[in-house]
């Protein structure tokens with residue numbers, strides 16, 4: 633696994649050699665992770681990869697099979713959830729329907745025996761931060777989905793904890809609300825500076841919110857790095873395909889002595905750091921993102937030029953996506969929103985190996 637350096641030197645959460653099995657099924661496999669104080673870490677991966685399981689282990693909602701979890705320098709592996717100093721926000725708001733918003737916000741504090749005046753102060757502060765002051769007397773049934781989720785976040789906020797855990801908090805909301813609340817969560821993090829761990833399978837949420845993203849597959853972390861690093865230097869083909877829409881284009885061919893050859897031609901890759909070891913020679917994928925491909929006249933200056941035929945055009949307003957055929961390779965390109973293209977048109981495309989990534993077909997690792 634290729635790892636970026638932690639953004640913060642001071643760890644807030646350390647996960648050491650964590651294993652979790654349900655019966656004979658091993659869901660988390662020797663997982664190690666360090667999260668810095670004040671860091672926003674996103675756990676991203678497709679359904680069933682173990683994101684929620686990992687979050688629930690940190691929260692104390694699941695007993696680990698082996699390994700340790702430290703929060704704020706304390707070994708909390710066998711501590712109760714309420715003693716761990718964490719606040720959790722779930723996808724299903726989990727509000728008490730019979731209680732007002734104010735009752736929902738203060739319930740946990742009353743149970744914990746926090747003095748009345750302090751409860752009032754904490755509730756007022758959270759309501760102000762989340763702009764739900766006018767809703768305090770309402771019951772959850774009289775709130776929109778976005779407002780309910782704000783209350784759920786508020787309930788974590790009043791606990792005055794150092795660590796917030798979010799499990800797909802926006803996935804029940806429509807697209808517009810999702811985008812609005814996403815911005816609010818980001819602002820909240822900038823204001824509060826708590827450590828946040830956020831589970832999602834939405835790559836836009838991951839890219840926009842995270843200081844670092846952990847991409848998970850099959851109970852393991854495949855890459856842990858900043859959004860930029862993951863986007864521009866994915867550790868392997870799985871990560872490259874998972875991030876970016878449309879996905880990275882791949883030419884299937886061979887890498888030999890740093891030079892890539894495929895049925896579309898010989899790509900000049902000399903001078904770039906591909907396949908520096910002779911062990912890297914062999915069957916490989918040449919990956920290039922759609923926005924790194926020049927089209928038409930703009931392609932004339934590109935080091936690698938190819939002739940293609942337009943198969944499909946998707947106008948998006950701000951830009952236009954087109955799928956073109958280069959020999960046997962289907963390639964997505966991103967053009968200007970005003971581009972006038974028709975199915976069947978010939979189109980010259982061009983790119984430089986400087987922006988490419990090459991992956992071994994044997995290991996799928998980036999070379």
Ligand SMILES: Nc1ncnc2c1ncn2[C@@H]1O[C@H](COP(=O)(O)OP(=O)(O)OP(=O)(O)O)[C@@H](O)[C@H]1O
Nearest residue numbers: 654657659677678679680681682683684685686833
């Ligand atoms: N209580 C359980 N008993 C048995 N298997 C479970 C249990 N809970 C989860 N699993 C399995 O563990 C794996 C990981 O589940 P988990 O909920 O962590 O995935 P996820 O990445 O959060 O997925 P999603 O995005 O769909 O929520 C899945 O294969 C799931 O079927």
